[in-house]
Amino acid sequence: MTHTLDAPRAEPVDRAQQRVAQLFAAQQAAFAAAPWPDADQRRERLRSLKKQVSRYQDLLAEAMSHDFGYRSEAESKMLDLLGSMLELDHAIRHVRRWMKPSRRSTELLFISNSIRVEYQPKGVVGVIVPWNFPVYLALGPLVAALAAGNRVMVKMPEVTPATNAVLKRMLAEVFAEDLVAVVGEELLDPNAFTSLPFDHIVFTGSPAVGRIVMRTAAENLTPVTLELGGKSPALVTRNYPVADAARRITHGKSTNCGQICVSPDYALVPREHVAEFVEAVGRTFKKFYAGKTVGNADYTAIVNERQYQRLRGLLDDARAKGATVASCAPMPTGEGRQMPLQILTGLTPDMRVMSEELFGPILPVVPYDTMDEAIAFINARPRPLALYCFSHDAGERDALLRRTHSGGVAINDWGWQVVNHDAPFGGIGNSGMGTYHGVEGFRELSHGKTVFKRQRLFPIDLFYPPYGSFVQRLALRFFVGRADAGLAARTTPSEHQA
Numbered sequence: 001m002t003h004t005l006d007a008p009r010a011e012p013v014d015r016a017q018q019r020v021a022q023l024f025a026a027q028q029a030a031f032a033a034a035p036w037p038d039a040d041q042r043r044e045r046l047r048s049l050k051k052q053v054s055r056y057q058d059l060l061a062e063a064m065s066h067d068f069g070y071r072s073e074a075e076s077k078m079l080d081l082l083g084s085m086l087e088l089d090h091a092i093r094h095v096r097r098w099m100k101p102s103r104r105s106t107e108l109l110f111i112s113n114s115i116r117v118e119y120q121p122k123g124v125v126g127v128i129v130p131w132n133f134p135v136y137l138a139l140g141p142l143v144a145a146l147a148a149g150n151r152v153m154v155k156m157p158e159v160t161p162a163t164n165a166v167l168k169r170m171l172a173e174v175f176a177e178d179l180v181a182v183v184g185e186e187l188l189d190p191n192a193f194t195s196l197p198f199d200h201i202v203f204t205g206s207p208a209v210g211r212i213v214m215r216t217a218a219e220n221l222t223p224v225t226l227e228l229g230g231k232s233p234a235l236v237t238r239n240y241p242v243a244d245a246a247r248r249i250t251h252g253k254s255t256n257c258g259q260i261c262v263s264p265d266y267a268l269v270p271r272e273h274v275a276e277f278v279e280a281v282g283r284t285f286k287k288f289y290a291g292k293t294v295g296n297a298d299y300t301a302i303v304n305e306r307q308y309q310r311l312r313g314l315l316d317d318a319r320a321k322g323a324t325v326a327s328c329a330p331m332p333t334g335e336g337r338q339m340p341l342q343i344l345t346g347l348t349p350d351m352r353v354m355s356e357e358l359f360g361p362i363l364p365v366v367p368y369d370t371m372d373e374a375i376a377f378i379n380a381r382p383r384p385l386a387l388y389c390f391s392h393d394a395g396e397r398d399a400l401l402r403r404t405h406s407g408g409v410a411i412n413d414w415g416w417q418v419v420n421h422d423a424p425f426g427g428i429g430n431s432g433m434g435t436y437h438g439v440e441g442f443r444e445l446s447h448g449k450t451v452f453k454r455q456r457l458f459p460i461d462l463f464y465p466p467y468g469s470f471v472q473r474l475a476l477r478f479f480v481g482r483a484d485a486g487l488a489a490r491t492t493p494s495e496h497q498a
Contacts, residue, residue, distance in 0.1 A: 016183075017192040020153075023181045024196050027124045027151040030178035036121060037149045039096040045146050046095070048174040050088040053139070056170045057081050060135055063162040067134070069337055070301040075256055080135040083419045087140055090421040090438065091147045098147065098442045101451075109475065114453045119446040121149030123199035128190075128213065130205045131157040131303055132259040132359075138167060141202040141225075142180065144441035150200075151179055155193045158185035159304055191216055198222050200445055204261070205229075206357070207382075207430050225434030225444055227261070227385075228427050229357050232406070233378050234264035234388040234414065237371070237396055242273050245390040246280035249363070252388075252414035254285060254341050257300045258361040259307075262386040262408070262415050265358055268374045271367035278326065278343050278365060285328035285341050293329050293338040302337040302360060311339060311360040317352045318344055371396065375403050382430035383407075388414050407431050 037045075053060075061076040102117040125145040129138040138154050145152045154171075156164040164184035171180050187193060194201065194213050197220040203213045204227040217224050234252070236245040245267075252264045269277045293299040302308040319325055329340035341361040347354055353364050368374040378387070387406035391397050397411060407427035408417040418425050418437075426435030434444055454460060462471045 016186045017189065020183055020187055020192055021196070023153060023177055023183070024124065024198075026178040027153065027181065030176075031121070031123050031151050035123075039099055042095050042099075042147055042149060043092055045175070045179075046088055046092045046143065049139070049143070049146070049171075050085060050092070052170045052174055053081060053084055053088070056166065059166050060163065060170075063166040064134065064160070066162040067131075067160040068301050068303050071256075072298050072300045074298060075300055076135075079256065080133050083136045084139040084143075086419060087143050087421045087437065091143050091442075094439070095147045095442070098439050102448075104450075106452075109479065110452075110458075113455050113458055116451050118449045118451055119148070119443060120449050122445060122447055123150060125150045125152050125445055126193060126196065126198040126201045127152060127154045128193070128201065128203040128205065129154060129156050130261075131159045132256065132261070134160045134163045135167065137204045137227075141204075141436055141441075144436045145200075145202075145445050146180075148442050148445040150445055152181070153193075153196075153198075154180070154182045155187065155190070156182060156184035158188075161185050195219065200225070202434075202436065202445075203227070210432070223434075225436060226427065226432040227425070227434075227436075228430065228432040229261040229359070230382055230384040230427075230431040231265040231357055232262060232384040232386040232388070233266055233268055235268045235374055235378070235390065235400065236270070236273070236277065237389070237391040237393065238270050238273075239393050239396070240390040240412070242269075242276050243280045243284075246277050247284045248390075248413050249388070250281050250284040250288070250341065253361055253363050254288060254299070255415075257302055257339065258341070259300070259303065259359055260415070261359075262418055263359075264363070264386075264388055264414055265384070266354075266364040266366055268366050268368050268377065271369055274345065274365055274367050278345060281341070281343055281363065282326065282328050289329065289340075291329055293340045294332045294336050296338065299338050302339055305337070307360070308337045308339065311358075311362060314353050314356065314358065314360075314362060315342060315344075318347070321348055321351050323347055323351060323353075371399070375400065378404050383428045385427045385431035386410065386415070386417070405429065 057077060060081065061073045064076045065071040099119060104115045104117060106113050106115050127138065127141040134157060138156065142152055142154060161184065168182040171182055194216040200223050201213065201217050202225045203210055207228045210226045210228045214224055214226065234249050249264050249267055289296050289299050302311065315325055323344050324346045326343045327340055332338055339361050341363060344353060344362065344364045347364050347366060353362060368377065383405045385407040387404060387409050389397055389400050389409065389411050401409060405428050408425065410417045422438045424435035424440035425437040426432055435441060436444055
């Protein structure tokens with residue numbers, strides 16, 4: 001079979017919006033007709049998706065490389081596709097158990113009755129996908145939504161048309177559009193998607209756009225899961241080998257050319273070890289990529305010219321304000337965008353690299369003198385999506401975990417907390433809200449419905465009017481206790497009025 005990477009022609013705006021509205025209506029009607037797929041149906045849908053990812057792996061990797069200008073096939077398969085398969089395997093194994101009602105305990109007052117929580121599909125879920133991992137960040141929420149029994153509409157990014165076309169074809173082979181539908185660059189106005197009255201929206205992207213999505217969703221009281229980003233710190237402590245920390249942080253900043261929401265944004269390093277750390281980062285990068293990035297099959301490019309120029313602007317701003325910029329390999333010339341890792345020292349707070357999320361191969365190195373100073377530096381900034389702690393001291397690690405907030409943490413490495421799918425993935429504060437992955441993702445996209453059942457002979461009528469019976473007074477005395485008889489006398493007139 002011959003495959004093509006050509007994206008479909010963009011439809012007129014009004015026609016694209018009309019099609020999206022029709023798809024949404026079709027999914028609503030299909031959900032109303034079959035609102036509670038059983039475990040076998042859900043597992044079969046997930047198995048079909050898994051089979052398609054395996055079948056289409058080469059074409060998906062090729063499409064992503066086409067959209068990026070160049071993307072390492074190994075990174076596409078290890079991160080986008082392997083991550084998706086791990087998440088699918090986990091959901092297939094556990095969805096039957098997740099679906100079982102959760103038995104809860106009644107209050108003593110209602111003893112002998114029963115209460116449980118049933119996890120009901122919400123309905124139609126909208127998924128908004130970013131460009132940096134267009135397959136993994138489309139399929140991850142899709143897996144959680146299908147496991148929870150929902151119908152799903154996926155909005156792909158406009159800058160990945162080749163990937164969008166392949167993904168749409170892949171999914172259409174196994175799912176009717178009233179179950180899973182994909183729209184992409186043909187929908188020029190994103191508000192046409194987010195303004196639909198979804199039963200839940202999962203958005204992955206920047207905090208700025210996340211606020212817009214949240215405001216639009218609020219018009220329909222649609223709940224949202226926001227996976228955003230921020231400046232994720234990597235803290236290297238004095239008891240940890242500098243070369244090892246540098247190796248792992250370098251990997252985090254160069255994988256996908258640093259275009260990862262959980263990539264280490266900046267490194268906090270003991271002041272006396274900064275020079276050693278910078279040298280180790282440069283040495284490691286050269287070893288990873290044989291001293292060059294341009295034409296290197298293992299190194300991904302910046303996704304487009306706009307993002308490339310944004311990163312160049314950040315570097316120019318830092319240089320102009322006194323920073324030292326060390327490039328780990330020659331910068332691309334001409335049209336290439338395989339930007340090598342740039343190490344920045346001599347930083348000041350007014351530099352853009354110290355306030356903006358970098359989302360690229362730029363590594364500011366911030367010196368510190370004490371742990372308290374490092375923790376204060378982290379806490380003075382918005383809460384990040386990830387935090388990386390390099391320490392062999394358990395007390396030191398525990399202090400950092402208790403005194404800082406972040407969406408997730410990796411100790412002595414970076415990023416791997418995301419691809420362990422039995423644990424939730426999500427942000428906090430400026431880095432997002434809500435989670436998916438694992439049972440938390442299933443519950444995020446389900447409605448936990450409490451079901452109370454009164455036993456036939458339970459005397460609940462004793463609590464009906466008229467009030468003041470002996471049983472009612474006894475229950476209040478037992479559960480509420482005695483009032484302070486003198487409290488009313490001590491209450492001031494202004495408190496009465498309030």
